[in-house]
Amino acid sequence: MVDEARLQDELGPSPRVFLVEYTNKTQTYSENIFQVDVQNLEEIRNVLKAARTLGLRVRAVGGGYNPIALCPDRGQIQLRLHDLKRFDGPRLELHEGFDKFGFRTMTVASGVSQEDMMDFFLNHKLYLPGTSKQSSLQAMDLITTPQHASFPGHKCASAYASQIRFVDSGGRLRVISDENPDAMSFMRCNLGLSGLIYDITFRLRPLIHVEVNDAFDDVESVLLDTNALKSTLAEGMATEIYWFPYNSCHFGKDWEPEDDKVWVKSILPAQSTEELTERQLDFEQTFTFYPDQFSQLTPEVLVGATRRGAMMTSRMLDCRGETTQKVTDAIYSWPEKHPFPSHSFGFSFPLDEDLDIVKDVIKMLCTQLKRFNKQNKYPINLMIQVQFSGGCESFLGPVTGNGGKALHVYLLSILGTEGWDEFTGALAADWMHVTSARPCWDTEWSTVPNMRTFLLKNMKKELTKFKTARKELEIDRHNLFMNNSIQQLLYAES
Numbered sequence: 001m002v003d004e005a006r007l008q009d010e011l012g013p014s015p016r017v018f019l020v021e022y023t024n025k026t027q028t029y030s031e032n033i034f035q036v037d038v039q040n041l042e043e044i045r046n047v048l049k050a051a052r053t054l055g056l057r058v059r060a061v062g063g064g065y066n067p068i069a070l071c072p073d074r075g076q077i078q079l080r081l082h083d084l085k086r087f088d089g090p091r092l093e094l095h096e097g098f099d100k101f102g103f104r105t106m107t108v109a110s111g112v113s114q115e116d117m118m119d120f121f122l123n124h125k126l127y128l129p130g131t132s133k134q135s136s137l138q139a140m141d142l143i144t145t146p147q148h149a150s151f152p153g154h155k156c157a158s159a160y161a162s163q164i165r166f167v168d169s170g171g172r173l174r175v176i177s178d179e180n181p182d183a184m185s186f187m188r189c190n191l192g193l194s195g196l197i198y199d200i201t202f203r204l205r206p207l208i209h210v211e212v213n214d215a216f217d218d219v220e221s222v223l224l225d226t227n228a229l230k231s232t233l234a235e236g237m238a239t240e241i242y243w244f245p246y247n248s249c250h251f252g253k254d255w256e257p258e259d260d261k262v263w264v265k266s267i268l269p270a271q272s273t274e275e276l277t278e279r280q281l282d283f284e285q286t287f288t289f290y291p292d293q294f295s296q297l298t299p300e301v302l303v304g305a306t307r308r309g310a311m312m313t314s315r316m317l318d319c320r321g322e323t324t325q326k327v328t329d330a331i332y333s334w335p336e337k338h339p340f341p342s343h344s345f346g347f348s349f350p351l352d353e354d355l356d357i358v359k360d361v362i363k364m365l366c367t368q369l370k371r372f373n374k375q376n377k378y379p380i381n382l383m384i385q386v387q388f389s390g391g392c393e394s395f396l397g398p399v400t401g402n403g404g405k406a407l408h409v410y411l412l413s414i415l416g417t418e419g420w421d422e423f424t425g426a427l428a429a430d431w432m433h434v435t436s437a438r439p440c441w442d443t444e445w446s447t448v449p450n451m452r453t454f455l456l457k458n459m460k461k462e463l464t465k466f467k468t469a470r471k472e473l474e475i476d477r478h479n480l481f482m483n484n485s486i487q488q489l490l491y492a493e494s
């Protein structure tokens with residue numbers, strides 16, 4: 001067993017190593033690990049060498065929302081690259097001129113926060129679809145799981161990466177570009193198996209102004225009426241739908257989930273750039289209606305909280321009216337301070353021309369919600385997010401249909417909510433009948449019953465391509481970047 005002193009001995013004076021009890025941001029995982037902050041290539045190489053010598057494994061961390069399956073195992077090394085400096089350029093570098101496809105390009109060090117990227121975009125009047133404003137998220141999060149906004153016409157951010165530099169298990173700084181499509185398809189959703197990402201070059205879009213329209217309508221009219229949804233999606237550049245469930249539920253009366261109100265946020269290109277509203281609504285205001293003591297979360301309290309949250313969100317949005325914003329302000333945001341220890345679960349589906357998949361998926365969700373409600377169980381108490389995006393041109397990312405579009409449905413609940421496991425298990429079993437469904441890799445996919453069987457059966461071809469590309473790149477000859485979960489879920493033969 002390696003202890004802190006032995007590892008520090010191997011590393012020499014820098015970087016410093018700390019044995020810490022690491023808890024991920026959603027508080028679903030807690031384990032004793034070695035944490036090391038690295039600032040340059042030499043320090044990365046030093047850590048990798050020590051890991052090879054001592055038989056330890058290494059996984060990087062960004063914002064640390066990582067689901068259990070992506071966390072480092074007990075006693076292994078977690079590398080933080082938040083302050084990493086590039087040896088041959090600034091942390092954020094805008095390149096001169098245009099690339100051969102006519103785009104401005106930038107290179108960003110992996111640990112730069114997405115908030116800093118946003119400031120950079122505003123300064124240069126440029127934009128990378130899929131980036132969020134959050135300071136807790138980092139540039140490489142756009143790649144590893146990978147991140148998307150809710151623009152059906154825009155792909156996930158990773159699809160705009162044209163070059164990635166990473167450090168392999170032998171400490172070599174390597175470069176791949178979209179001239180090698182298989183290598184990039186591996187990289188663009190790599191679950192941390194890519195070696196250590198050093199920097200990423202992205203193709204950017206011009207910054208635009210958008211109009212944001214907020215509306216509250218019921219689930220039936222918004223999500224189950226495919227004609228209405230078609231026009232909503234056709235009109236807007238982006239449509240985000242947030243559902244605080246049970247908001248039409250009254251105790252003692254039958255509840256129809258289809259009657260709940262959902263917040264539909266439509267983002268359209270703006271005609272004018274005159275009136276600029278700085279910020280969008282912060283979810284933190286919605287969640288102020290939740291009690292601090294989780295033990296008090298009786299069904300009555302929960303339902304009351306989600307109902308008041310939905311009502312107040314609707315009122316706050318009404319006061320604000322229609323707004324014109326920079327696109328960087330308008331896209332999705334999650335409270336900077338994670339409001340509660342929370343579960344998350346989600347799937348992506350290819351979007352068909354008629355949007356029947358949306359209806360099917362939401363109907364399955366409503367049926368399960370109703371079934372549980374009849375047993376007086378309220379398993380989903382933070383929110384349900386419905387989003388639409390393009391693909392990410394990767395082996396493991398969402399499969400797309402309808403001109404390259406995908407539907408994403410995320411469910412979020414406070415940790416320890418009664419019925420969560422049972423509910424998500426039942427819903428996943430329904431959703432897994434859609435063979436082209438893909439787990440949202442940034443959620444707790446690994447704990448869903450039968451996930452391994454589903455993945456091995458329905459993603460066999462993609463997993464084989466993923467593993468082959470990784471092997472051919474010879475990223476990890478020393479088996480440093482693996483963890484037990486990924487080994488068992490994606491790599492074990494039987």
Ligand SMILES: Cc1cc2nc3c(=O)[nH]c(=O)nc-3n(C[C@H](O)[C@H](O)[C@H](O)COP(=O)(O)OP(=O)(O)OC[C@H]3O[C@@H](n4cnc5c(N)ncnc54)[C@H](O)[C@@H]3O)c2cc1C
Nearest residue numbers: 060061062063064065066070141144147148191192196197
């Ligand atoms: C409640 C909630 C709601 C969300 N909603 C959305 C949404 O609407 N749309 C969306 O796109 N995303 C959403 N996300 C995902 C989120 O935006 C992040 O993309 C995701 O959580 C991963 O970011 P992270 O900083 O936490 O990465 P981490 O969890 O820290 O890391 C993710 C993976 O990347 C690896 N990694 C980190 N750094 C490196 C590196 N330098 N080199 C190699 N590997 C590395 C880690 O080992 C890990 O495997 C949501 C997440 C939560 C928790």
